[in-house]
Structures are given as C-alpha cells and as structure tokens.
Amino acid sequence: MEDVVGTKGRPRDPETTRLIQKVALDLAYSGGIGNATVERIAEHSGVAKTTIYRRWPNAASIVMDGFLDEIGPLIVYDEKRSIVTTLKSNIRHLVNALKGRRGDLLRHLVGAAQTNDELREAFLHQLIEPRRTLAREAFQRAIARTELRAEADAEIILDLIYGAVYYRLFVSFAPFHAKFVDQIVDRAFHGMTTDP
Amino acid sequence: MEDVVGTKGRPRDPETTRLIQKVALDLAYSGGIGNATVERIAEHSGVAKTTIYRRWPNAASIVMDGFLDEIGPLIVYDEKRSIVTTLKSNIRHLVNALKGRRGDLLRHLVGAAQTNDELREAFLHQLIEPRRTLAREAFQRAIARTELRAEADAEIILDLIYGAVYYRLFVSFAPFHAKFVDQIVDRAFHGMTTDP
Amino acid sequence: MEDVVGTKGRPRDPETTRLIQKVALDLAYSGGIGNATVERIAEHSGVAKTTIYRRWPNAASIVMDGFLDEIGPLIVYDEKRSIVTTLKSNIRHLVNALKGRRGDLLRHLVGAAQTNDELREAFLHQLIEPRRTLAREAFQRAIARTELRAEADAEIILDLIYGAVYYRLFVSFAPFHAKFVDQIVDRAFHGMTTDP
Amino acid sequence: MEDVVGTKGRPRDPETTRLIQKVALDLAYSGGIGNATVERIAEHSGVAKTTIYRRWPNAASIVMDGFLDEIGPLIVYDEKRSIVTTLKSNIRHLVNALKGRRGDLLRHLVGAAQTNDELREAFLHQLIEPRRTLAREAFQRAIARTELRAEADAEIILDLIYGAVYYRLFVSFAPFHAKFVDQIVDRAFHGMTTDP
DNA sequence: TTTTAATCGAGACGGTACGTCGCGTCTTGTT
DNA sequence: AACAAGACGCGACGTACCGTCTCGATTAAAA
Numbered sequence: 001m002e003d004v005v006g007t008k009g010r011p012r013d014p015e016t017t018r019l020i021q022k023v024a025l026d027l028a029y030s031g032g033i034g035n036a037t038v039e040r041i042a043e044h045s046g047v048a049k050t051t052i053y054r055r056w057p058n059a060a061s062i063v064m065d066g067f068l069d070e071i072g073p074l075i076v077y078d079e080k081r082s083i084v085t086t087l088k089s090n091i092r093h094l095v096n097a098l099k100g101r102r103g104d105l106l107r108h109l110v111g112a113a114q115t116n117d118e119l120r121e122a123f124l125h126q127l128i129e130p131r132r133t134l135a136r137e138a139f140q141r142a143i144a145r146t147e148l149r150a151e152a153d154a155e156i157i158l159d160l161i162y163g164a165v166y167y168r169l170f171v172s173f174a175p176f177h178a179k180f181v182d183q184i185v186d187r188a189f190h191g192m193t194t195d196p
Numbered sequence: 197m198e199d200v201v202g203t204k205g206r207p208r209d210p211e212t213t214r215l216i217q218k219v220a221l222d223l224a225y226s227g228g229i230g231n232a233t234v235e236r237i238a239e240h241s242g243v244a245k246t247t248i249y250r251r252w253p254n255a256a257s258i259v260m261d262g263f264l265d266e267i268g269p270l271i272v273y274d275e276k277r278s279i280v281t282t283l284k285s286n287i288r289h290l291v292n293a294l295k296g297r298r299g300d301l302l303r304h305l306v307g308a309a310q311t312n313d314e315l316r317e318a319f320l321h322q323l324i325e326p327r328r329t330l331a332r333e334a335f336q337r338a339i340a341r342t343e344l345r346a347e348a349d350a351e352i353i354l355d356l357i358y359g360a361v362y363y364r365l366f367v368s369f370a371p372f373h374a375k376f377v378d379q380i381v382d383r384a385f386h387g388m389t390t391d392p
Numbered sequence: 393m394e395d396v397v398g399t400k401g402r403p404r405d406p407e408t409t410r411l412i413q414k415v416a417l418d419l420a421y422s423g424g425i426g427n428a429t430v431e432r433i434a435e436h437s438g439v440a441k442t443t444i445y446r447r448w449p450n451a452a453s454i455v456m457d458g459f460l461d462e463i464g465p466l467i468v469y470d471e472k473r474s475i476v477t478t479l480k481s482n483i484r485h486l487v488n489a490l491k492g493r494r495g496d497l498l499r500h501l502v503g504a505a506q507t508n509d510e511l512r513e514a515f516l517h518q519l520i521e522p523r524r525t526l527a528r529e530a531f532q533r534a535i536a537r538t539e540l541r542a543e544a545d546a547e548i549i550l551d552l553i554y555g556a557v558y559y560r561l562f563v564s565f566a567p568f569h570a571k572f573v574d575q576i577v578d579r580a581f582h583g584m585t586t587d588p
Numbered sequence: 589m590e591d592v593v594g595t596k597g598r599p600r601d602p603e604t605t606r607l608i609q610k611v612a613l614d615l616a617y618s619g620g621i622g623n624a625t626v627e628r629i630a631e632h633s634g635v636a637k638t639t640i641y642r643r644w645p646n647a648a649s650i651v652m653d654g655f656l657d658e659i660g661p662l663i664v665y666d667e668k669r670s671i672v673t674t675l676k677s678n679i680r681h682l683v684n685a686l687k688g689r690r691g692d693l694l695r696h697l698v699g700a701a702q703t704n705d706e707l708r709e710a711f712l713h714q715l716i717e718p719r720r721t722l723a724r725e726a727f728q729r730a731i732a733r734t735e736l737r738a739e740a741d742a743e744i745i746l747d748l749i750y751g752a753v754y755y756r757l758f759v760s761f762a763p764f765h766a767k768f769v770d771q772i773v774d775r776a777f778h779g780m781t782t783d784p
Numbered sequence: 785t786t787t788t789a790a791t792c793g794a795g796a797c798g799g800t801a802c803g804t805c806g807c808g809t810c811t812t813g814t815t
Numbered sequence: 816a817a818c819a820a821g822a823c824g825c826g827a828c829g830t831a832c833c834g835t836c837t838c839g840a841t842t843a844a845a846a
Contacts, residue, residue: 009816010815016818032311039806048819053808110366114307115228120369128368156360156379162367163359164352170306171362172324172355173316179329183352190386205795206806206837212797235827249829401790402842408779408792412794424703430831436717445671445834506695507620520760548752548771552760555751556744560696564716564747564756565708575744582778597821598811604823636824641803734806787846797836802829810823815816 019045020052024059025066029101036063060112060119067105068126069171071097077134083142084193087135087161088185094131095165095176103169110170132158143151152192160188206297208251215241216248216253219264220255225297229304232259256308263301264322267293280389283331284381290327291361291372298351299365308364328354349390356384365392396544404446410479416451417458421493425500428455452511459497460518463489469526470471475534476585479527479553480577486523487557487568492556495561502562544584552580600643607633608640612647613654617689621696624651648700652707655693657713659685664724671730672781675723675749678747682719683753683764691757698758720746727759740780 023045027036038059040053042049074097080086098106113119139154164184168174219241223232234255238245252258270293276282294302309315335350360380364370415437419428430451434441448454466489472478490498505511531546556576560566611633615624626647630637635769644650662685686694701707727742752772756762 010818012817034311037806038808046819048817048821050809050810050820051818054817058807111307111310114303114366115230124369132368153379153383156383159360159363159368160356160380160383163361163363164355165359166363166367167355167359170310170366171358172328173320175371183349184356186351187356187384187386187831190383202794204793204839206797208796233827234829238798242798246799246831247797250796254829392833399845400788402792402844404791411704426703429832430834434793438793440791440795441834442794442836443792444789450833499702506699506758507622516761524760545771545775548775551752551755551760552775553661553750555753556747557751558759559747559751559754561696562702562758563750564720565712568782576748579741579744579748579776579778594820596813596819598813598823600822625801626803630824634824637803638825639785639823642822646803785846788844789840790844792839792841794838795836796836796838799833801833801838802831805826805828806822807825807827810821812820812822813818814820815818 010068016051017055020047020055021062021066021069024062025070026190028063028067028105028108031086033060033063033105033112036060057118058116060109060116061122063105064109064113064122067102067109071102071106071127075131077131079138082193083138083148084185084189086138087187087189088181090131090135091161091165091181091185095181098169099176107170128162132162146194149192149194152189157192158189161185209251212243212247213251216243216251217258217262217265220258221266222329224259224263224301224304229256229259229301229308232256253314254312255337256305256312256315257318259301259364260305260309263298263305264318267298267302267323271327273327275334278389279334279344280381282334283385284377286331287357287361287381294361294365299349303366324358328358342390345388345390347374348385353384353388357381393414396562408439408443409447412439412447413454413461416454417462420455420459420497420500425452425455425497425504428452449510452501452508453514455497456501456505456511456514459494459501460514463494463498463519467523469523471530474585475530475540476581478530480573482523482527483553483557483577484573487573490557490561499562520554524554524588538586541584541586544581549584550569553577561584604635604639605643606636608643609650609654609657612650613658616651616655616693616696621648621651621693621700624648634638645706646704648697648704648707649710651693652697652710655697656710659690659694659715663717663719663766667726670781671726671736672777674726674771678719678723679749679753679773680769683761683769686753686757687764695758698754716750720750722768734782737780737782740777745776745780749773 020041024036024041027044029042034061038049038052041047041059041062042052052062056065075090075093078086079092080089108122109119113123135158136154139148139152139157141154142148145149161184164180165176168180169178216237220232220237223240227326232255234245234248235245237255237258248258266352271286271289273286275321276285305315305324306319309319326370332350334347335344335353339346339348357380361372364372364373364376412433416428416433419436428451430444431439433439433451433454434444444454448457455540467482467485469482470478473483501511502515505515527550528546531540531544531549534540535542535544553576556572557568560568560572606658608629612624612629615628615632624647626637626640629635629647629650630640640650644653663678663681665678666674697707698711701711723746724742725741727736727745730736731738731740749772752768753764756764756768
C-alpha cells in the first residue's frame with residue numbers, strides 16, 4: 001500500500017512516508033480515529049495532501065498501516081511445549097497488546113473496517129489471518145504428535161477463543177480480567193487433549 | 197432516545213417518529229449506513245431536520261433504533277428442555293436474523309458504535325445485555341436442576357458462544373455454515389452437562 | 393400596531409405588551425438589532441412566541457415601537473421667536489437624542505426599514521413626518537409675518553437641514569461637532585430672512 | 589475584499605470571481621438584497637459555497653462589490669467652468685444613477701451597512717469619500733481663483749447637498765423631481781459665489 | 785352558573801440559510 | 816516525477832430563527 005512506483009522522475013521520499021504515518025497515528029491516539037483526517041495530517045506534518053493521496057487512499061488506511069506496524073511485534077508468536085500453552089501465551093500477548101489506548105484504536109479501526117473494504121482487507125490479511133494460519137499449523141502438528149485428539153476442529157476452537165477476546169473488545173465492551181485467557185482456552189480445548 | 201418528553205406544549209407526533217425511523221432504515225438498507233444521512237432522511241421523509249434532531253442526536257442513532265425494533269422480535273427467546281437446546285435454538289435465531297442485509301447493517305452499526313458512546317449504549321443495553329441476562333438465568337436454573345455441573349461458568353461459556361458468532365460477523369467476515377451453531381455450542385459446553 | 397381587539401374572551405394583558413417592548417429594547421441596545429430576535433425576546437421575557445406575534449408582525453417592529461416611545465419626548469418641539477431659532481433648537485434636540493447608543497439603534501432601525509415596508513411606514517409616519525409638518529407650518533407662519541421672504545422653499549430648506557443630520561448618521565458616519573447645528577441651519581436659510 | 593492572495597498554490601480563478609459577483613448582483617436586483625443569499629448564489633452560479641466564502645465574508649459584501657463596480661463609472665466627475673456647475677453636474681449624475689432599481693439596491697446596501705462594519709467601510713471608502721475628496725479639492729481651487737468667498741465651508745455645504753440627496757433616498761423615501769438638484773445646490777451655495 | 789371565546793405558556797413543526805469541515809481532485813510553481 | 820500550497824466542487828453537518836401550529840390551562844364577558 002505504499003512506495004511502489006516507476007523508476008523515472010523524482011523518487012518518493014521514504015522519510016515523508018514515515019512522517020505521515022507517525023503523525024496520523026499520533027492524531028488517532030490523541031483524539032480517536034476521527035481526529036486523523038487527511039486535512040489535519042497534512043497540516044500537522046507539513047506535507048501536502050497530494051503527497052498523502054499518492055500513498056494511501058484515505059486517512060483510516062494510514063492509521064491502519066501505522067497501527068499494524070506497531071502492534072505486529074507485540075503479539076509474539078512463540079511455540080511452547082503444548083498447543084494449549086502456546087495458545088495461552090499467544091492470546092495473552094494479544095490481550096496485553098490491546099489494553100488501554102491500543103485497544104480503543106483497534107476498536108475504531110475495526111469499526112471503520114465494517115464500512116470500508118480496503119481497511120477490512122488490510123486488517124484481515126495483515127493481522128488476523130497470519131496469526132490464525134500459524135495457530136492452524138500448530139494444531140496439525142499437535143494432532144500429528146497425538147497431543148490433540150484427531151477430531152479436534154481447529155476452526156471451531158479458534159473461532160471460540162479469538163471470538164471471546166474480540167467479543168469483549170467490540171461487543172460487550174468488558175475488560176479482560178486476570179484469569180480470562182486461561183479460562184477461555186481451557187474451556188475451548190476441554191476434553192480434546194490427551195494428557196490428564 | 198426518543199418521544200420521552202414532558203406534558204407541556206404541543207406533543208411530538210408519534211407518526212412522524214415512526215416515519216423518520218422507517219425512512220432511515222430503508223436508506224441504510226439500500227446503501228449502507230453512510231447513505232442514511234440526516235439530510236437525506238429529512239428530504240426523503242418530508243420532515244424538517246430540526247424535527248429529526250429534536251428526537252435523535254445523529255443519523256446512526258435513528259438507524260440503530262429502527263434496527264433494534266426490527267430485529268428484536270426475530271431473536272425469539274424460547275426455553276427448551278435443556279440448556280444446550282435452548283441456547284442452540286436461541287443462537288440459531290440470532291444467526292438467521294443476521295444473514296444477508298441485516299448482518300451487513302449490524303456490522304455497520306456496531307462499527308459506528310466503536311466511535312460513538314450513545315450507539316454503544318443502545319446496542320449493549322437493548323440488544324446484547326437483555327439476551328445475555330436471559331441466558332444467564334437459564335444457566336442458574338440448569339445448575340439448580342443438576343442438568344449442568346455446578347462449576348459451569350456462564351460468563352465464560354457465553355463469551356465463547358456469542359464471541360464465535362460475532363467474530364465471524366465482524367472480524368473474520370466468514371459466513372455461517374449449517375453445522376456452525378451446533379458445533380460451537382457443543383464445544384463450549386463440553387463436559388459440563390450431566391447427561392451422557 | 394397593538395392592543396386593538398374584540399370584546400369577548402380573555403383580554404390581552406397590557407403589562408405583557410409593555411414587558412415585551414422593554415425586553416426587546418434592552419436586547420437591541422445591548423447587542424444591536426440582530427440581538428432582538430422573537431425567539432430571544434420570548435425567552436428573556438418568559439412570554440410565548442404566539443403572544444408576541446399576536447401583537448407585532450416581527451421583532452424589528454417591536455424595537456421600533458419601543459424606540460419611538462422612548463425618543464418621542466426627547467425631541468421637544470418648542471416654537472421660539474424666529475423660525476431659525478426654532479429650527480436650531482429643534483435640531484439640537486434631535487442631534488442630542490441621537491448621540492451614543494440611541495443613534496446606533498436608530499441606524500439599525502433605519503437600516504432594517506430599507507428592506508421592510510412596515511418599519512419604513514412606522515419610522516416615516518411616527519418620527520419623520522410629524523416633525524416635518526410642524527416645521528412646515530412654522531415656515532408658513534414665518535412667511536405670513538414677513539420674517540421669511542416669500543420665495544423661501546420649506547421643502548428644500550428642510551431637506552438640506554434634516555438631510556445633513558441624517559447624512560452624518562447613516563452615510564458618512566461622522567460625529568456631530570458643537571457648531572454643526574448652527575452652521576447648517578444658518579447656511580440653509582442664508583439670505584431668506586428679512587432681518588439685518 | 590477579494591483576489592488579494594499570495595503567490596503560492598493554485599491561483600484563484602478571476603473568472604469565477606466575476607461570475608459570483610454577477611450572479612449576486614442579478615439576484616439582488618431581481619428580488620432585493622435578501623434574495624442574494626450565499627446559498628442561492630452558489631446554486632445559480634454552479635460555484636461551491638466554500639469558493640465564495642474564500643473571497644467574501646458574506647453575501648451582502650459580494651453585492652456591494654458588484655454594485656460599486658457598476659455604479660462607479662456612472663457617476664462621472666467632470667470639472668466644469670464654475671464650482672456650482674461642477675457640483676450640479678456631478679449630483680445630477682448621482683441622482684440619475686440612483687433612479688429606479690439601482691436606488692433601491694443602494695438603499696438595501698446602506699441598510700445592511702448600518703449593522704455590518706465591513707459593508708460600511710466599503711461603502712464609505714469606495715463610494716462616498718473619493719467623490720467628496722474630489723469636490724473638496726474643487727472647492728479649494730474655486731476659492732483660490734476667487735470664484736468662491738474665502739469663508740465658504742466645504743464640509744457644511746457638501747453635508748447639506750449630499751445630505752439632501754441621501755435623505756430623500758433613505759429617510760423620506762421621496763422621489764427626485766426635475767428641479768431638485770438645481771434648487772439644493774443653489775440654496776447651499778447662496779451668497780458664497782462672487783459673480784452676480 | 786354555565787357556556788363561549790380569546791389569551792397565554794410551552795413547545796412541535798416545516799423551512800431557509802448559515803458558516804464550517806472534510807473529502808478527493810485540480811492547478812500552480814519549485815525541486 | 817515528486818512536492819508544498821492552495822483552489823475547487825461537493826456533501827453533510829448541527830444551529831439559529833422564522834412564522835405557524837397544536838396542546839392544555841386561564842380568564843373574563845355573555846348566555
């Protein structure tokens with residue numbers, strides 16, 4: 001969604017790209033996604049609107065890009081001994097990353113994604129699917145090594161687990177308490193692991 | 197969020213209230229929530245903008261009210277023999293109600309609710325919480341009659357079930373397949389029922 | 393423009409009439425004629441809009457009525473020994489009455505009268521013409537007693553004198569200096585009096 | 589009050605400026621100054637409201653600018669043999685220019701100027717003062733060449749003459765008859781010229 | 785004493801216009 | 816080409832007043 005252009009003429013300044021993203025993210029953090037308008041980003045960064053539109057189709061996309069860049073490294077995927085432990089660790093990172101202002105911004109972004117296909121694609125393909133794919137593969141390995149019973153349905157279990165997390169964020173607007181992650185993961189896997 | 201006013205002066209015309217709501221909903225269904233602007237609702241209904249603003253603070257609230265009025269009766273709560281059957285029936289109604297254009301509109305509304313507290317309250321208190329309360333009470337009765345094991349945690353199980361539904365709607369944008377409801381409910385309750 | 397109504401039914405409260413006028417005038421003095429809206433007069437007086445519209449056709453008319461009531465007694469017409477002295481005294485009263493905030497309000501009212509026939513009529517028939525008629529009659533008496541030459545044209549002389557006053561007020565926005573009244577009256581009458 | 593802007597960025601289209609002015613003037617002539625609203629000017633000209641507000645602060649200012657552009661050339665200043673002849677010719681042009689719809693529009697504009705400082709300044713500095721300055725200078729030359737007596741006070745004489753004209757227009761709402769100009773000028777200058 | 789008729793307060797209502805914000809596109813001159 | 820600057824058409828916002836209307840509650844003279 002960026003600096004891919006022809007070879008002739010003056011090249012786009014990557015510093016400008018970064019600056020736009022930073023300013024957009026700052027504005028969104030400080031006043032909600034509605035505060036990050038192209039108009040304001042231009043003004044606060046000293047960059048012309050045309051320069052912005054050359055890189056992104058709308059303001060929310062800039063914020064989304066900035067947000068994904070920021071949140072990515074925070075949700076470490078790190079495979080543990082068992083699938084349950086792996087998922088618990090993984091979800092815990094997710095839940096921690098979404099505490100406070102970052103969760104609010106994600107809410108705003110997902111909100112905007114409901115009426116904007118570009119945002120939806122970005123959100124889905126850059127945040128949701130990659131992590132789900134990793135988890136799905138871990139499922140297969142767990143079944144292969146008979147840690148999980150063969151009939152364990154990754155899609156259902158992952159829908160339940162991720163669902164519970166995002167449900168609290170977007171739907172019931174409830175905070176995450178300390179035992180939440182353990183409880184949902186345990187419940188979703190109940191009776192599917194071969195160990196006692 | 198509406199005709200709740202004092203006894204003095206000329207009373208608000210309830211017919212006008214209904215008309216505004218209907219027009220708003222029609223516009224939202226035909227072109228997304230962005231199509232339901234106060235300007236357009238006024239134009240299409242022959243009602244003055246001031247008359248609209250006297251009842252609702254913004255266009256999305258009108259659509260939300262209309263939507264909640266419409267969807268309410270569709271999600272029948274109807275208690276069956278067992279808690280599992282009750283929930284399956286209940287969730288099936290929900291899932292059916294949210295197929296097609298109604299699901300899209302709910303997505304838009306929940307999207308808007310992420311940046312608008314009034315919408316969020318309406319959505320939460322008029323749609324989410326009443327149903328959750330009914331389910332919570334059914335849980336207690338099921339435990340009382342020893343259909344459910346005493347350690348069954350209603351909050352966790354309901355987060356998982358409702359979460360999975362709304363996750364598909366808002367986050368993974370995946371359709372509901374035929375066995376989905378049975379699968380998620382069974383998985384969430386696994387090992388918690390006393391019958392075989 | 394007021395309390396003239398049928399005999400049956402509840403009579404209009406003359407106290408209310410006075411209150412409306414007072415509030416309107418106060419608003420106009422404190423924030424210009426644009427501050428005296430029917431809406432605001434109603435709010436500040438605790439009187440209903442219908443009650444106001446039953447008495448006057450618009451806000452400016454209320455202010456005009458209040459203003460004319462107030463300014464009338466200030467512009468004393470008081471016939472002196474000679475026509476020149478009479479006019480000088482008369483104009484001096486006018487000029488004094490129009491100093492400060494009263495002049496500003498008259499400017500606003502005459503401004504509004506340019507686009508509002510009702511105001512124009514009120515202004516003309518209640519303020520301008522009565523005084524002009526008195527002056528015209530004084531002219532005739534002055535000619536009759538050979539104080540003024542027979543060819544003295546009252547219309548021209550009065551247009552010049554009154555014109556100069558209102559010109560400073562509405563057109564050149566210049567203040568009235570001490571000798572102004574004497575100078576314009578003397579100049580307008582030059583060579584028309586029979587003495588010295 | 590217009591195209592006075594820096595050199596940077598896309599320049600304002602002067603054609604658009606002229607178009608706006610023309611449409612505003614047409615609207616004002618056909619339905620009074622109240623007919624020339626920014627909304628209507630935008631609609632009738634196909635120009636966006638923002639484009640209009642970028643040039644003028646309100647509708648009346650546009651009409652004023654258009655009016656001054658139009659009336660300027662009509663009030664020819666053309667110095668004759670004597671000061672009296674010069675002024676008569678000058679005032680005759682003014683009176684002729686203000687006959688009919690143009691006089692009505694000026695009335696509306698001056699009316700609006702009573703509550704709007706920007707209009708007042710424009711009217712004063714672009715219409716009133718330049719002509720008054722020319723006349724004042726002609727006075728000085730007439731005194732220098734002993735055509736006028738040295739004690740002739742330009743300010744008083746001009747207040748009387750211009751005053752009489754505008755008084756008929758704004759205050760007494762009386763038409764200009766054929767001999768009016770000669771009469772007021774002769775009367776105002778009476779005894780001040782050195783020739784018989 | 786009961787009508788009957790108008791007044792009064794409150795506030796709804798359809799309108800018109802306001803001035804502003806943000807959008808995404810465009811046209812300048814400069815780098 | 817990219818870039819800063821800013822014009823431009825557009826759509827919508829939420830507000831202010833307008834003058835009219837519909838309520839229920841007074842108030843006074845006529846029946």
